Amino acid sequence: MEHVYFDHNATTPLDDKVLEAMLPYLRGRYGNASSRHELGTLSRKAVDLARQQVAALVNVQPSQVIFVSGGTEANNLFVKGAASYLKPAQVAVSAIEHPCVAKPAQDLARQGWKLRKLAVTREGQINLADVDEALKEPTGIVSVMLANNETGVIQEVAAVAERARRARAWMHTDAVQALGKIPVDFAALNVHAMTVSAHKLYGPKGAGALVMDKRLQLRPIIHGGGHEQGLRSGTENVPAIVGFGAACGLAADRMAELGPRLEKLRARLEQGLHELGAVIFGERAPRVPNTSYFAFKGIVGETLVIELDKAGYAVAPGAACSSANPEPSATLIAMGVEPELARGAVRFSLGAGNSMPQIEEFLKALKSVVTRLRSLTAIAV
Ligand code: PLP
16 A cells, blocks of 8 residues: 655655756766766766755855765764863753754763753743753853754744854754755854754755854864865765755755645644644644644554554654653653653654645544544543
């Protein structure tokens, strides 16, 4: 059975045009971008073009783009690379960061840093009063994501950056879930560094970038031949980087059409969710247009995800689903959601290939699954 895919925040399908751009570099154009001969030069030129394409989408100079393997590596490079340059102080990250920011930040405690989690409101937005409070302590690093991967809630990064700069801290944002969904302008965000990843905007897995202020002095976490201005050694993954560039080029052309279209689909979905009695998290905050995060009281999110999967729909549970009693999502707990309701969380994330008839069919399937699960719970009680 062909599944209808509503899990674009996990990853997106590769766009056909992106694949076309990549294919030559998976076939005949296999040169190492560091080689001086013609094959090498072809690869170097392709990497240079991709760097321009990524830079153009986020409004920076190409030399500010450091290619890495993805969002996880870029976040690690910033947190670890900044920490090994700066004197230990406070590292302040929002309580809703992806683990690839939260865990490296936590790890800094072993080097004498003090971790401070910045609070969010019930709607999942960073609490600026708590940022002010936190920054009374000497702070070296601040990291607040631009759009949350679960709720889709857009954070006031520029307002945090202004405060971080006043406190002389280095400000980073993880823009992985924002790029391609809303305009992302590095200068307007006023950050020192920003993380982006190709596979969340119809590009390939295995490419991403740390976009940075050239004055920032980061220490690399991967040492070797000195690629990427010495910040990320290792032979460039040319096909993936080419795909990343192509995806950024397409995103720039498509965002104006895609955003409003997905927002209409989400509005219809959420109307149906309300009719079924769902709670929608972060609903009143500004959100990226493709994401809806919801729960039904008394229904475990993972169960709903499995039942929807059987019905032909790919959505994601909000909790780490590795055990019988799943841990509720840290993001929802930080928002003050009751753990029991948080265990019900399901993330629905739209993409370019989705349509209104799919939403209508999904709502019918959801209604039948929820009705059945509710009747089972009623019997169990
Ligand atoms: N940051 C956020 C907010 C994410 O949602 C993800 C992916 O799930 C990442 C970082 C990690 O990116 P990558 O999969 O490219 O390592």
